[in-house]
Amino acid sequence: MIDGTVGEAADSIVVQLTEAVHEHRVLPGMKLSEDEVGEIYGAGRTVVRKALQTMAHSGLVTIERNRGAFVTKPSVKEAREVFEARALLEPQTARAAAERTTAAHAAALEAHIHEEHAALDAGEAGRALKLSGLFHVEIARIADQATIESFIRQLVSRSSLVIALYWRRRTALCESHAHHALLDAFRRNNPDQAEELMKGHLVDLVSQLDLREIPEETVSLREALGRC
Amino acid sequence: MIDGTVGEAADSIVVQLTEAVHEHRVLPGMKLSEDEVGEIYGAGRTVVRKALQTMAHSGLVTIERNRGAFVTKPSVKEAREVFEARALLEPQTARAAAERTTAAHAAALEAHIHEEHAALDAGEAGRALKLSGLFHVEIARIADQATIESFIRQLVSRSSLVIALYWRRRTALCESHAHHALLDAFRRNNPDQAEELMKGHLVDLVSQLDLREIPEETVSLREALGRC
DNA sequence: CGGCCCCAGATCGTATACAATCTTCGCCCA
DNA sequence: TGGGCGAAGATTGTATACGATCTGGGGCCG
CATH class of the missing domain: 1.10.10.10 (Winged helix-like DNA-binding domain superfamily/Winged helix DNA-binding domain)
Structure with missing residues (x-):
């Protein structure tokens, strides 16, 4: 190894x-x-x-x-389900995290966001995407909910697949300010705001996907033509 | 095999x-x-x-x-987390199921409850417990949420472990009426009621557990003494 | 000339054998 | 007599070999 x-x-x-x-x-x-x-x-x-x-x-x-x-190549239905599950879990988890956020937590999150920006500036879009997903996992960790954290980790993973398939624009993720806003809510221990921000953040994410019902053939065709 | x-x-x-x-x-x-x-x-x-x-x-x-x-021998913390996760997922899922329940769905649920009662009457407490858990999985299936269904399936499994360790009374589960009430809400396609009933049902379940902080030694001791 | 069948190559599924690690029991010594 | 050390047994971790199944191409037949 x-x-x-x-x-x-x-x-x-x-x-x-x-x-x-x-x-x-x-x-x-x-x-x-x-x-x-x-x-x-x-x-x-x-x-x-x-x-x-x-x-x-x-x-x-x-x-x-x-x-x-x-x-895995998630279907449109699976893609919807992933974000519906996230919509159930993450806002409440963000609320719980906001109630427990300490200065150390906030600092770690800030460093995380900083790294995210650095990756974006360096043109490492993939790395930025990965960090962006990890941010959501970190929130579950702050909420001290290991079980939910493992679920969110799974959902974030699958979201990455969904984004690879259904992301509408080729531009980088312009959502970093959403993470900043969340950090502010955490830092001020404002559960209501954190919950609302997370809810909106997830809606934003879904809205940037192109989840129209694509005939299965089209997807298969892409696979047939695409070279790996 | x-x-x-x-x-x-x-x-x-x-x-x-x-x-x-x-x-x-x-x-x-x-x-x-x-x-x-x-x-x-x-x-x-x-x-x-x-x-x-x-x-x-x-x-x-x-x-x-x-x-x-x-x-797995879930700790008290894990036990709490399992039911907190269920509290996030299941009420909303019950709501979605109530919106989609058809006569066929209701009939299947009714048969399921009937089987549950039969097992109880036959003194097969274990089988009744298993069916009782499956009832919750069925609801997720009616809601047509495969992703959430898999999560709930996991949580129900772990709940079974939690019940084995922390169930307060030795008596059978006196919660079957809760499932009946849920079925009624589904049959009448009443999402609000279904959500509330599920929320209450889960609270009831937790309230029947003995989740006081038990020193780790006590649990280990039981293991050391108990013969498998 | 096109379609179907069959065979060869490749890939995965399972069993078995060996190596690494842990547990436990017995022994020795303080 | 109690504690620590050590070797044997048991159990799991990994690699390798063999069998089953699928894919793709070539040949035969219509």
Whole structure:
């Protein structure tokens, strides 16, 4: 393994592959052959299988029996469901986080936002996107809700897939001010405002997607034509 | 395998083991040795490992490195988090379900409740508990929210563990009327009532748990003394 | 010339064998 | 007698080998 520590090879692969998906370096529909992944990370098929299974359970990867593993390509319905679930979980979680935010929390969030901006300025759109998603996970962590955090982590992951497929504009995410506004609400321990901001933020995100019912053929066609 | 179909051996084990946990036939803390499970279900270790990993991802099983798999023993904090997450997801989901409930849906729910009662009358408390949990999953299915349904399925599973550890009374669940009331709200397509009933139902459930902060030693002691 | 069938290559699913790690019991020593 | 050390047993982690299934191409038949 690249990572010297044995025994966590599978986790290492999960982390690296997940990051790659979040940064849109690997796109929905791409095939993840066990041999290929194993060769890339210098691991045996056993550990690769374990890693792919883990990612399948989080929804990032879809395993088709005797066909292989592919980066999940969410349907329009799944895309809607992901953001509907986020709409149920995140505003209330933001409220809880706002009640508990300390100065240390706020500082960490601010650093996070700063990193996000830096990535954007450096033209690393993928990295910025990944950080943008992690921001939402951090909020769940501040709320001290491990269970909900794991759900939000999954939903953010899938959102990344949705964005890869259905993002309307090619321009960078112009939503960083939304995160700033949230940070302000947290810093002032204002639960009502945090909840409302998060609700609006999620609505904004969905509104930038193109979730018209696309015939399944069109999507498949794109896959057929697209070179990986 | 008991199930003749090959290739789905792992799924079969997951289903059977999950059911056993839901029915409190296997209790939190119990060790699930790979060899033992494999022998019981007539499967190799490979497939057992896959099954246990799957259950670990849903939170029912905890895998400790080089120690083995155990039925998860949720802490008090985790127990609270499970029901807090349910409080975020389920009322709104019940509302959505109420808007979409058809006569067929209502009939299926009624049959489900009937089965629940039959199990209770037959003294099969475990089976009744399992069905009671499935009722909540059915609601998410009616709401046509696959993503949320999978979350609720996880939460219901973990709730079963929580109930096994923290249920206050030894008496059967006297909550069946709550499910009846929900069914009525669904049948009359009354979203407001459904949402309120679900909210109250979950509060009732939590109120029947004994979630005082128990010193970790006490729980460990029970494990040390209890014979599996 | 087009469509169907069959075979070869590739890929995944499972079992088995070996290595690493942990637990436990017994022994020795203070 | 109690505590610490060490080796044997048990259990899991990983790799490798074999079998099952699917995909794609070539040949045969209509």
